[in-house]
Every structure is written in C-alpha cells, then in structure tokens.
Amino acid sequence: MKLKVIFLMFFVIILSSIVIAGSLDNWHWRNPVPQGNKLFGVTYGNNTFITVGEWGALLTSSDGITWTERISGTSDPLTGVTYGNNTFVAVGGKWWEWDSKGIILTSSDGITWIERLSGTINALSKVTFSNNKFIAVGYGGTILTSSNGITWTERTSGTPYPLGEIIYGNNTFTAIGEGGTILTSSDGVIWTIRFSDDITICIDITYGNNTFVVVGVERHVGD
DSSP, rough: OHHHHHHHHHHHHHHHHHHHHHHHHHOOOSSSOOOOEEEEEEEEEEEEEEEEEEGGEEEEEEESSSSSSSOOSSSSSSEEEEEEETTEEEEETTOOOOOOEEEEEEEESSSSSSEOOOSSOOEEEEEEEETTTTEEGGGGGGGEEEESSSSSSEEEESSOOOOEEEETTTTTEEEEEEEEEEESSSSSSOOOEEOOOSEEEEEEEEETTEEEEEEEOOOTTTO
16 A cells, blocks of 8 residues: 555656646746846837847837837847848947957848848947948947948957947047047048047937037046
C-alpha cells in the first residue's frame, strides 16, 4: 500500500513539473502594453508615428494613442529615428562595448525594416533629414551622411567627443555633444568646430526665431 502511494505521488510530481515547464515556454508582455522598454526617439512621416528604444524596441502608431510593436531585427538599443525621402531611418548601437557597431535600419512603411551597413564601429545616437540628406551622429565624434538612407559615407568631424544631437536650421546643420562641443556645417560634409565656454556637456538643441538654443550641464570653475 505504501509503495502504491509513493508511486502515485511520484507520478503527480512528474506530471506537475511537465505542466509547469510547458507553461513557461512562451511569455507575453502584459504590462505596460504593448512593451515596457525605455524609449529614446520618435518621429512622424507617411501618416505614421514611430518610436524606438532599448533592446531594439520599435513601435508604430497612426494616431499616437494605440501602438503596435514591430520587429526591428536587432537587440541593440535604438536611440534615434527620422523620416525623409519616403524612408524611415533608425540608428543606435551598444555604446558601452568597444567592439560594437553603428546600427542603421531603414523602412518604407515603418513595418518591415532592413539593416544597412553603417561602416563605423561607433554607436550612433541621433539622425535627421534635411536639405535632401540624412545625417547621423554618434560616439567618437562620428558623423555619417546619406542621400537615400541605404549607402552611408563617414565624414571628418574633427572631434573625438561623443555627439548626441543634430538639427538643421538657418541653412546650417548643427551637432552637439560632450566637452561643450558644437559643430556646424552648411552641407553636412565639411564641419567647423565651435565650443561652448559655459557647458561641459551639450544635451539638446533647437532652432527658432533666427536663434539656436543649446541646453546642457553647466561648466564649473576648475573643470
């Protein structure tokens, strides 16, 4: 009798373990929906909002309210996205790994994405489209340009500092980054180094009313 009870208990344990293991095979993100990764960039084009983030997160929306998760094809963080020339371009990379690469993805509809050759080992941080060209900036002072988002050319920035943002205004591309670095260019090819005497890290920049405004971390005496 005892043998039967032991055998029955053993069978129940085995069966339970199989059921539990089976229930752990597939996982679904429940909260927040549709995903919970940090998001770093957003753009709008072709009647579609697109936002990108860590672990290759990429979502689309037609109204900015309901979002659908898309397959980016990469697990690297995506930190910037833009739209131009009928093409979405997203950029990113693992900035903490020395043997990483700059990630560039393109899409015509925001749903299907293709990885392109960036030609740089440095992670990319932001990308913009203006004056008929895409320009991406990133770590190590990296600047890349492209007319179609597919083929990219590396340009000489003249700085080793990471670049974290780029915009276009007053017929000028302006990139900013660490070390108080400010770079300007009329064509995206030849860049001139400018410096802020008051900021150690330039974080964001905008243009309006004939004025560029940069914000960042204040420089202290002795820095």
